[in-house]
Amino acid sequence: MKNRIITGLSISLCVISFVCSGAMLQPGNKAPELDVAKWLVNGPVSLEKPPELAHDIIYVIEFWGTWSPQSVEFIPHLKYLQKKFEKNGLVIVAITKESEDKVIEFLQKYPNLNYSVGLDNNAKTSKAYMDIMTLLPKLFIVDSRQKILWDGEIFDLESALTRIFEGKFDLEEQKKISTYRKEMQISMQTGADESVWNISDKILDLDPRNSFGLRARLFYHEKKGQIDEPIKFLERRIKKDPDYHHLYFIKMELLTRKKAPPEEFSKLAEEMLKRFNKNPDIMNELAWNLLDTVPFGAVSPAIAFQAAEKAVEGLAGMQDKDNLKEASFYNTLARAYYSVGLLEKAYSTQEKVCGLIKTAPPEEKKKASAVLAFYKKALELNKNPGP
Numbered sequence: 001m002k003n004r005i006i007t008g009l010s011i012s013l014c015v016i017s018f019v020c021s022g023a024m025l026q027p028g029n030k031a032p033e034l035d036v037a038k039w040l041v042n043g044p045v046s047l048e049k050p051p052e053l054a055h056d057i058i059y060v061i062e063f064w065g066t067w068s069p070q071s072v073e074f075i076p077h078l079k080y081l082q083k084k085f086e087k088n089g090l091v092i093v094a095i096t097k098e099s100e101d102k103v104i105e106f107l108q109k110y111p112n113l114n115y116s117v118g119l120d121n122n123a124k125t126s127k128a129y130m131d132i133m134t135l136l137p138k139l140f141i142v143d144s145r146q147k148i149l150w151d152g153e154i155f156d157l158e159s160a161l162t163r164i165f166e167g168k169f170d171l172e173e174q175k176k177i178s179t180y181r182k183e184m185q186i187s188m189q190t191g192a193d194e195s196v197w198n199i200s201d202k203i204l205d206l207d208p209r210n211s212f213g214l215r216a217r218l219f220y221h222e223k224k225g226q227i228d229e230p231i232k233f234l235e236r237r238i239k240k241d242p243d244y245h246h247l248y249f250i251k252m253e254l255l256t257r258k259k260a261p262p263e264e265f266s267k268l269a270e271e272m273l274k275r276f277n278k279n280p281d282i283m284n285e286l287a288w289n290l291l292d293t294v295p296f297g298a299v300s301p302a303i304a305f306q307a308a309e310k311a312v313e314g315l316a317g318m319q320d321k322d323n324l325k326e327a328s329f330y331n332t333l334a335r336a337y338y339s340v341g342l343l344e345k346a347y348s349t350q351e352k353v354c355g356l357i358k359t360a361p362p363e364e365k366k367k368a369s370a371v372l373a374f375y376k377k378a379l380e381l382n383k384n385p386g387p
Contacts, residue, residue, distance in 0.1 A: 026178040031142040032128040036118035059142040060092045066106040071137045082115045088165045109361045155211035265298040280314030283307045301339040308336035327356035347375040
């Protein structure tokens with residue numbers, strides 16, 4: 001069960017995530033029609049013949065694979081985005097080159113997809129959009145006139161869609177970012193580290209929250225074996241953009257790598273609790289990180305417990321919630337109860353989790369049941385500690 005929001009900025013980077021992310025098409029180009037052999041979910045979709053609606057259509061075209069961990073991991077996020085922006089005219093289309101049998105078998109784990117899935121016709125669509133070495137998933141945003149507005153990674157997708165639907169999207173700016181990305185890939189391939197530094201600055205000047213630019217800078221420091229420098233870099237970014245929660249989570253990961261003293265973790269966690277306490281998703285992510293990722297004893301369990309409680313309290317006002325999201329929040333809360341010794345509440349809360357995920361994939365139900373059994377055993381041992 002996922003207990004996280006899309007941070008997408010892990011510093012566990014490898015060169016291939018940059019050098020193999022090229023695309024033949026870029027913002028401003030005309031998007032080729034989708035050449036799909038068969039639609040498996042919610043088709044057909046045509047760029048040349050959009051549905052007649054009262055507003056323009058915005059397409060997200062995702063090239064993905066069942067073998068790609070990120071493609072699989074972000075399926076729930078695509079469902080969330082389709083639901084969030086459907087009234088704005090969003091149509092998400094996922095295209096794969098894999099065999100029909102393999103994809104159908106895979107999709108049995110996701111019976112309620114709300115976006116379209118199609119099989120590429122002899123890879124013709126993929127070849128029209130990307131070069132052969134492109135890392136998946138790769139995404140494009142296309143308007144109803146078949147103009148490509150944006151290309152990039154899923155980490156930046158929601159931000160791009162938000163700007164488009166709010167009328168704040170700048171195509172010329174996006175063209176520059178796309179050009180800088182290509183320059184960055186060349187710099188990565190040739191080992192021109194100083195260029196990586198300079199180009200990442202140019203990208204971040206245009207889009208301060210651009211995950212590619214941030215990851216490139218972090219990659220630069222990681223390649224040189226540096227740990228204090230990227231922390232200082234993040235602290236400067238946080239001062240400029242204190243409401244960008246991703247930066248705090250990256251800093252937390254860096255502090256973990258650094259094996260920083262407990263007071264540094266506590267200061268960061270308390271700052272996040274204060275600043276983001278009205279955002280249930282961030283509170284849930286914070287609580288889970290403190291309980292599961294941060295070194296044991298680095299932060300008081302009480303802080304994680306407060307964050308988990310805030311997350312659950314915020315569920316009532318969330319428009320995009322469903323049973324699985326509620327389950328993930330209560331799963332975190334159950335873990336928080338366990339961490340502070342409230343075993344009965346941990347058990348009863350996990351029972352609620354199991355009740356909420358009846359339609360989840362079998363492996364998720366199995367995990368939730370295993371956690372419930374663990375809490376039950378802990379509760380029994382606490383009541384009957386033995387001789």
